[in-house]
Amino acid sequence: MTCQELRESVWEVAYALESLGLEKGSAIAIDMPMDVNSVVIYLAIVLAGYVVVSIADSFAPSEISTRLILSKAKAIFTQDFIPRGEKKIPLYSRVVEAHSPMAIVIPNRASSLSIELRDGDISWPDFLDRVKDSKGLEFVAVEQPIDAFTNILFSSGTTGDPKAIPWTLLTPFKAAADGWCHMDIKNGDVVAWPTNLGWMMGPWLVYAPLLNGASIALYNGSPLGSGFAKFVQDAKVTMLGVIPSIVRTWKAKNSPDGYDWSTIRSYMILVALAPLVRHLAWMNIFG
Numbered sequence: 001m002t003c004q005e006l007r008e009s010v011w012e013v014a015y016a017l018e019s020l021g022l023e024k025g026s027a028i029a030i031d032m033p034m035d036v037n038s039v040v041i042y043l044a045i046v047l048a049g050y051v052v053v054s055i056a057d058s059f060a061p062s063e064i065s066t067r068l069i070l071s072k073a074k075a076i077f078t079q080d081f082i083p084r085g086e087k088k089i090p091l092y093s094r095v096v097e098a099h100s101p102m103a104i105v106i107p108n109r110a111s112s113l114s115i116e117l118r119d120g121d122i123s124w125p126d127f128l129d130r131v132k133d134s135k136g137l138e139f140v141a142v143e144q145p146i147d148a149f150t151n152i153l154f155s156s157g158t159t160g161d162p163k164a165i166p167w168t169l170l171t172p173f174k175a176a177a178d179g180w181c182h183m184d185i186k187n188g189d190v191v192a193w194p195t196n197l198g199w200m201m202g203p204w205l206v207y208a209p210l211l212n213g214a215s216i217a218l219y220n221g222s223p224l225g226s227g228f229a230k231f232v233q234d235a236k237v238t239m240l241g242v243i244p245s246i247v248r249t250w251k252a253k254n255s256p257d258g259y260d261w262s263t264i265r266s267y268m269i270l271v272a273l274a275p276l277v278r279h280l281a282w283m284n285i286f287g
Contacts, residue, residue, distance in 0.1 A: 001036060006043075011139040013044035015131040020102075022050065022074050024142060027152065029053035029068060029076035031095055034196050035218055037106055037124075039206055041077050042151075042197060049142030052151040056198025057082060061097035063162075068100055070164060071152050075102045080115050083108060084222065092117075146170050151203055165200075172207040179208030183268055185239060187213030192232060193241030193268065194223035201241065214239075224249045226259070233259040241268040 001009075017028070028050050032038040045052045053071040055064055057079075068076065078100075082089040092105050096118060106124040107113045113123050151167035179185040191209040195201040209216050217235040219228050223246055232240060240261075250256055 006040065007138075008136055009040045010043045010047060011137065012128060012131065012135055013040055014048040014139040015134040015137070016127050017044060017048045017050065019130045020075065024049040025051060025148075026074040027051045027053045027071045029055055029071065029073040029100070030197050031055040031057055031059070031064060031076060031078045031091065032106070032197070033057050033079065033082055033220065034202055034205070035220055038077070038197055039216070039218070042203070042206055046150045047139060047141050049144060051149050052197075052203075054151060054153045054197045054199075054202065056196050057091060058196070059094075059198070061094045064094060064098035064100070066162060067154055068098060070154075070162070073101055075104065076100045077104045077106070079106045080108055080113055144169060153198075153200060153203070167203065171203075172211065175204045175207040176211035179204075180212050183208070183239065184266060185209060185212040185214050189214035189238045190217050190236055190263075191215065191239045191241075192217035192219065192235065192237045194219065194228070194246060195241070205241075224255065225253065226255050229256045229259045229261075232256075232261055232264070236263045237261075238263055239266045239268060240264050243269075 022028070028045050030038055030041055030045075030052060032041075042052055051071075053067060053073045053076075055067050055076075059067075067073075076095060078095045079091045082091055092103065092115060095103055103118070103121040104124060104127045105113060105115075105117060105121060117123065147168050147170070149166045150169055150171070153165040153167065154162040155165065156162065185191060185208060189209065189212070191205065191214050193201055193205050195205055197203060197206075205216060208214075217231070217237050219231045221227055229250075
C-alpha cells in the first residue's frame with residue numbers, strides 16, 4: 001500500500017466513523033490482529049477526533065469486558081475469526097460474550113461474513129457503504145489540544161486489575177523521535193515487529209516508521225515459523241523487532257535457515273537479557 005492509498009483509506013473510514021453519530025472524544029475499541037485494516041482504523045479514529053481503546057486479539061471475553069468498561073467504549077472494531085493454519089480462532093464471538101457496545105465486524109478473507117451479527121452490529125462492507133460518495137475525498141483532521149487523549153492502552157493485568165495508559169496527541173512525536181534517535185529509522189527503511197495494537201509496540205509501529213519516512217511490514221499469521229522468515233526475506237525488511245521468546249523458538253526450529261535476511265541492518269530488542277544475546281549470536285547477528 002502506498003502512502004496515498006493509506007491516506008485515502010483512512011479518510012474513507014474517518015467519514016464512516018462520523019456517520020455513526022458518536023460524540024467527539026468518544027472511545028472506540030479495536031480488537032483485531034495487527035494488519036492493514038487495523039492500522040487504517042487506528043489512524044482514522046485519531047484523525048476523526050475519537051480515542052482508540054487498544055485490546056489484544058488474544059484476550060478472553062472477561063479481559064475484553066474489563067477494558068471496555070474502564071474506557072467506556074461506545075463501539076468496537078473486530079474480525080469474525082483469526083486463521084491459524086487450519087484452525088479458525090473466534091474473535092467476534094468473544095466480543096459478543098464480553099457484552100460489547102456496537103461492533104463493526106470485518107470478514108477475515110471473504111468479501112462477506114459467514115456469521116450472523118447481533119442486532120445493531122455492522123458488517124465492514126455495510127459500514128464503508130454508508131459513505132461511498134465520499135471515497136477519495138480528503139477528511140480534514142479534527143483539531144484538538146496537544147494533551148487530548150488519542151489512545152488508551154492497558155497494562156497486562158497480571159498483577160491486578162489492568163491499568164489504563166493514555167497516549168496523547170504528543171505521544172506519536174515521542175515514538176518518532178525515539179525511532180529516529182535510538183533505533184536509527186531512516187527514510188526508505190522497512191520495519192517489521194511482530195506485535196498487536198493491544199500492546200505498546202503496536203501503536204509505536206503505526207507511528208515511528210511512517211513519521212520517519214519508512215514502511216511498515218505487517219505479517220498475517222504467527223511469526224514463529226518459516227512463513228514469517230520467508231516474509232522477512234521477500235519484504236526486504238531492514239529493521240526487525242524481536243523479543244526473547246520469539247528468538248528462542250526460531251533457534252529451536254531453525255526457522256530462518258535457508259532464507260536471505262541480508263537486507264536487515266538493525267535488530268530492535270524489546271528486552272535485553274543475557275540468554276537473548278546468546279540466541280542472537282546463534283543467528284550470527286553479533287558474529
